[in-house]
Amino acid sequence: xxxxxxNSLIIGYIYKLLMFVKxxxxxxxxxxxxxxxxxKIQYYLSYSKIWNYLKRPxxxxxxxxxxxxxxxxxxxxxxxxxxxxxxxxxxxxxFSYSYIFKFIKFLISRFEIVIGLTLIFTFIIPxxxxxxxxxxxxxxxxxxxxxxxxxxxxxxxIDIFHLDFSLVLFFATITLATVTSLFPRESINYFIYYLIxxxxxxxxxxxxxxxxxxxxxxxxxxxGTFLTVLYGIWQWKVVGIEVNPSLxxxxxxxxxxxxxxxxxxxxxxxxxLLVLTMPFLGTVFxxxxxxxxxxxxxxxxxxxxxxxxxxxxxxxWVSFAFAMFIFVFFKNKKLxxxxxxxxxxxxxILPQSIYRRILTIxxxxxxxxxxxxxxxxxxxxxxxxxxxxxVGLGNQVFNTIYKRYKSFALKTVAHTHNLxxxxxxxxxxxxxxxxxxxxxxxxxxxxxxxxxxxxxxINNILIACISGIGGLMVMGFAxxxxxxxxxxxxxxxxxxxxxxxLKLLNKQ
Numbered sequence: 001x002x003x004x005x006x007n008s009l010i011i012g013y014i015y016k017l018l019m020f021v022k023x024x025x026x027x028x029x030x031x032x033x034x035x036x037x038x039x040k041i042q043y044y045l046s047y048s049k050i051w052n053y054l055k056r057p058x059x060x061x062x063x064x065x066x067x068x069x070x071x072x073x074x075x076x077x078x079x080x081x082x083x084x085x086x087x088x089x090x091x092x093x094x095f096s097y098s099y100i101f102k103f104i105k106f107l108i109s110r111f112e113i114v115i116g117l118t119l120i121f122t123f124i125i126p127x128x129x130x131x132x133x134x135x136x137x138x139x140x141x142x143x144x145x146x147x148x149x150x151x152x153x154x155x156x157x158i159d160i161f162h163l164d165f166s167l168v169l170f171f172a173t174i175t176l177a178t179v180t181s182l183f184p185r186e187s188i189n190y191f192i193y194y195l196i197x198x199x200x201x202x203x204x205x206x207x208x209x210x211x212x213x214x215x216x217x218x219x220x221x222x223x224g225t226f227l228t229v230l231y232g233i234w235q236w237k238v239v240g241i242e243v244n245p246s247l248x249x250x251x252x253x254x255x256x257x258x259x260x261x262x263x264x265x266x267x268x269x270x271x272x273l274l275v276l277t278m279p280f281l282g283t284v285f286x287x288x289x290x291x292x293x294x295x296x297x298x299x300x301x302x303x304x305x306x307x308x309x310x311x312x313x314x315x316x317w318v319s320f321a322f323a324m325f326i327f328v329f330f331k332n333k334k335l336x337x338x339x340x341x342x343x344x345x346x347x348x349i350l351p352q353s354i355y356r357r358i359l360t361i362x363x364x365x366x367x368x369x370x371x372x373x374x375x376x377x378x379x380x381x382x383x384x385x386x387x388x389x390x391v392g393l394g395n396q397v398f399n400t401i402y403k404r405y406k407s408f409a410l411k412t413v414a415h416t417h418n419l420x421x422x423x424x425x426x427x428x429x430x431x432x433x434x435x436x437x438x439x440x441x442x443x444x445x446x447x448x449x450x451x452x453x454x455x456x457x458i459n460n461i462l463i464a465c466i467s468g469i470g471g472l473m474v475m476g477f478a479x480x481x482x483x484x485x486x487x488x489x490x491x492x493x494x495x496x497x498x499x500x501x502l503k504l505l506n507k508q
Contacts, residue, residue: 115217116216119224123263158202160202162502163205164438170437173431183392186392190395193489215457218464222277225278226304228270278323286460314357372478378402382404390427392426419476446462450462465494
């Protein structure tokens, strides 16, 4: 890097310019106020009982692993594997002559790449050609390969030791909501997507055993994201996107162009995908040892940010800003003032259409804000009647019951535009509580290990995970982010990556 700075006029000039801005900024009032703000936060956190509780060792995992439920679950899942492994060892020589079996062994030897390619296919298939059965088939293929992998590799097993009990509890409440649904048949269809997400989390935790493998999976995940960005650029620049009045209030967004939706069919849903995956750009950048790979990540970051802006999704913009705040806070708190400066400097160069779109966040006359208020009003009395167990999983069940509460003036409502309220209405208070517990425990565990600084590479992975999850949780206040099954699946993929990172650090 020093060689490039000393021998390149352009890079040397940019470097000197950045150093000049940095030195000037350090003498500015904004920098002084930002540093004071960060120090105040650190001071109050050091005496905070909540913060000290978060840093305390977690004994609940030990209780879970010594529980009767854990032992039964372990026996039920790994018992059949032991039986099939004996069968395989008995006829191992016969299997070794099969070309199909050799090909399968080749696939499972790089299983993280197989998982990554599955994610890419899940991302890049356009919405008008996507069927939810594809997600089921992809997971089924992964599951078959995974079972073969743990049968023929003696050191492998279905790893529920590193599966946090809160995730098991959440899945149990989702199962209960399906069984007690007012319309069980409709709920079973939606339950399947929770099931394949849960299975994929177990596959990731059980099959990935090194930081390099986890990094490769993340790189492939980002490749899928970038391919959707290229498709979005093609939509925007080549095909052209008409303004959809149902997605954009033209009275307060007169100059707003068509909103990019890429392969997701809806700009808000596409914004959710970007919010979840963009923090991993930082992971790959910091974990890469090659400067050329770092330069490549910087180059692809610009079009990804541009396409995020072109989605026109205000909730995605706010959520991404929150995700970046989390990332910078845990990576290096001293950089927070610079992040604030960059944000301020970017405002004057934003296109007018995007700048006006940001201002509409605070406009009470915006139709989308009014529409959300109209939806929430009937949801409250509905919640009073079904707060305990919910009405059952799925939008069809929700819509059937919601019609009894909504006014005749309100058109068909797909969901409440709020993840937490929707989950409560569908699956009840236990599901909501276990979900909040899951998010809390992921953040708690990740924060403790990040501050211990055992392994920078895994720390970068954990920071990206909690940044993406945190960003999506903020977006969940303005949208039902699990409405689209591909985003539900992707959310649990990130949860699986986070749990896998925690597993690798704990093994160290």
